[in-house]
Structure formats: structure tokens, C-alpha cells
Amino acid sequence: MKVPQRLKPLVEEGLVDEVLSQLMSGKEATVYVVRSGDSIRCAKVYKDAKQRSFKNAVSYTEGRKVKNSRQARAMEKGTRYGRQMQEELWQNAEVDALFRLANAGVRVPQPYICTDGVLLMELVTDAEGDVAPRLNDVELTPERARECHAYLINQVVRMLCAGIIHGDLSEYNILMAADGPVIIDLPQAVDAAGNNEARPMLLRDVQNLAVYFGQFAPELLATDFGKEIWKLYEAGELTPEYALTGQFEADTTPVDMAGLMHEIEETRREQEALLRRLQERQD
Structure with a gap:
């Protein structure tokens, strides 16, 4: 097929030898199947912010680090430079996440390089060597659904x-x-x-898995892995080897209001004393 404009720099640099086909076009990017030497890979071409339809992007980017304060200020003001930095941050987030997750033993596509808004990475294939189907296009037996659910929870x-x-x-x-x-x-x-919304996002991810696989194995709908996982994470006890139960019991221990109010009052007094000392030094 004709080389798309956004892929021409990769062809000129020898990173891509041939564009074979368009694989898909979604809300964030258009993905192409390409040949790099003897390897068949995919090239993910990110759409710019005006074309993307991904909602509530600010909720997802909270907590991401920028290189310096100038970039942070520009992003806050929404300047042209700031928007450019925001785009780079958005695109680099996937590359960084892919490398970190691959190193952590998570099954994600192997990334190779990201340049000019194009991510070159592994083409995921099925047992016949064809492009792997999405999960929603696969029929599952109850047993296979349970296996895949357990694997994805891990x-x-x-x-x-x-x-x-x-x-x-x-x-x-x-x-x-x-x-x-x-x-x-x-x-x-x-x-x-x-990210302040990390917990609800994790719970939603886990719930999505339960709802989907629950179509094939209804007992999964009664599980509560999300809250169990987050509780262990907060306590510093979560490991990939931890034997999860899928059950969660909320802590119903009454709050010690008297003790809490005492701590608040002590903190207030300490702050007042600090301010007095600072004022005395200035005088």
C-alpha cells in the first residue's frame, strides 16, 4: 500500500521497509502492519489532541512527571509549547509503561522505538500466525473464561x-x-x-474483567478482586504470588473521633507555635 505521510520518516530512516496494510483506526491512533527487515511489526500512529476522542484525559495524566518547571508551567497555561509537551507526555507514557511492564513480567507488546509520534512495536499473532483477535471477538468455554480471568487478574x-x-x-x-x-x-x-483517582480506576478495570468473563462463567460476577487487591497494595502486602480469594470484607471498626480530634488540635497548636517563632525572628 501507499506509505502514509506519518510513516515516511521511518521509511527514510530505514526503520520500516514496507507498509503492508492498515490494521485498525481508533480513538487514539491508527495502527499499520509493517515490515522491518525480516520481521513483521506494527506501527501505531498517534492522533493529535484535536483528533483524539479519549475523554477526561486530565484524570489520567495526573501524577506524570515532566522534565522541568518550564514545561510544567507551559502545560498549565496551555501555550503552544505546553500543548506540544502534553502531546509528548501522552505518547511517551505508553512507551514507558510498555517497557516497565515487560520488565515486570506483564504480557504486553514488545516496544522497539517511538519517534515523531509513531510507536514501532511487536505485532501480536495467534497460533496460525495471523493478527491476534481482540478478546471480545473470541468465544470462550466456562473453563477457558475462568483461566483467562485468573491470568488477567494476576x-x-x-x-x-x-x-x-x-x-x-x-x-x-x-x-x-x-x-x-x-x-x-x-x-x-x-x-x-x-494519581488521586488510581483506586477507582483499578476497581473499574477489575470490574470490567468480571463483567465480561461473567458472561461465560457467572460465578465471577460475585467476586470482588479489585477491593482486595487495593487493600493489599495500600498495606504494602501485594505481590504477584499472593493467593487472592476474590472476597473482600470492609473494615467496620468505629473511628476514634476523640483521638482524631486530639491529633488535629495538637497539630494546630504546633503550627501556631511555629508561626510565633518565625514572627519573633522577623521582629
Whole structure:
């Protein structure tokens, strides 16, 4: 096929030898199947902010680090330079997440390079060597559904142990490869420790898995892995090897209001004393 404009720099630099076909076009990017030497890979061409339809992007980018204060100020003001930095941050988030997750043992496509808004990465294939189908296009037996659900819950745990939450996990961004489910589409990946909405996003990702696989194995609808996982994460006890139960019991211990109010009052007094000392030094 004719080389798309955005892929021409990769062809000129020898990173891509041939564009074979367009694989898909979604809300964030258009993906092409390409040949690089003897390897068949895919090239993900990111759409710019005006073309993207991904909603509530600010919720996902909270906690992401920028290189310096100038970039941070520009992004806050929404200047042209700031918008450019925001775009780079959005695109680099997926590359960074892919490398971190691959190193943590999470099954994601292997990334190779990201340049000029194009991510070159592994083409995920099925047992016949064809492009792997999305999970929502695969019929599952109850037993296979339970196996895939258990595997993906472990993948969610591994992601969280690496400090990352997918943020948009569903049957539409999981591929069924020859070696099992592969998680894709990570530009909205969330920093678990730096994002105030990390917990609800994790719970939603886990709930999406329960709802989908619950079509084939209804007992999965009664599980509550999300809250169990988050409780262990907050307590510093979560590991990929932890034997999850899928059950969660909320802490119903009454709050010690008297003790809490005492701590607040002590903190207030300490702050007042500090301010007095500072004032005395200035006088």
C-alpha cells in the first residue's frame, strides 16, 4: 500500500521497509502492519489532541512527571509549547509503561522505538500466525473464561506492583495471542502512587474483567478482586504470588473521633507555635 505521510520518516530512516496494510483506526491512533527487515511489526500512529476522542484525559495524566518547571508551567497555561509537551507526555507514557511492564513480567507488546509520534512495536499473532483477535471477538468455554480471568487478574496485580494501572482495561484492549491474553493500549496508563483517582480506576478495570468473563462463567460476577487487591497494595502486602480469594470484607471498626480530634488540635497548636517563632525572628 501507499506509505502514509506519518510513516515516511521511518521509511527514510530505514526503520520500516514496507507498509503492508492498515490494521485498525481508533480513538487514539491508527495502527499499520509493517515490515522491518525480516520481521513483521506494527506501527501505531498517534492522533493529535484535536483528533483524539479519549475523554477526561486530565484524570489520567495526573501524577506524570515532566522534565522541568518550564514545561510544567507551559502545560498549565496551555501555550503552544505546553500543548506540544502534553502531546509528548501522552505518547511517551505508553512507551514507558510498555517497557516497565515487560520488565515486570506483564504480557504486553514488545516496544522497539517511538519517534515523531509513531510507536514501532511487536505485532501480536495467534497460533496460525495471523493478527491476534481482540478478546471480545473470541468465544470462550466456562473453563477457558475462568483461566483467562485468573491470568488477567494476576496481570493487573503485576502492573500494580510495578506502579501502573491500565485505566481503560476491557475486552476491547486485550488480544488473544498464541501464548494467551496480551494487554494493549496504554497511553492513558495511570501512576498508582501519584494519581488521586488510581483506586477507582483499578476497581473499574477489575470490574470490567468480571463483567465480561461473567458472561461465560457467572460465578465471577460475585467476586470482588479489585477491593482486595487495593487493600493489599495500600498495606504494602501485594505481590504477584499472593493467593487472592476474590472476597473482600470492609473494615467496620468505629473511628476514634476523640483521638482524631486530639491529633488535629495538637497539630494546630504546633503550627501556631511555629508561626510565633518565625514572627519573633522577623521582629
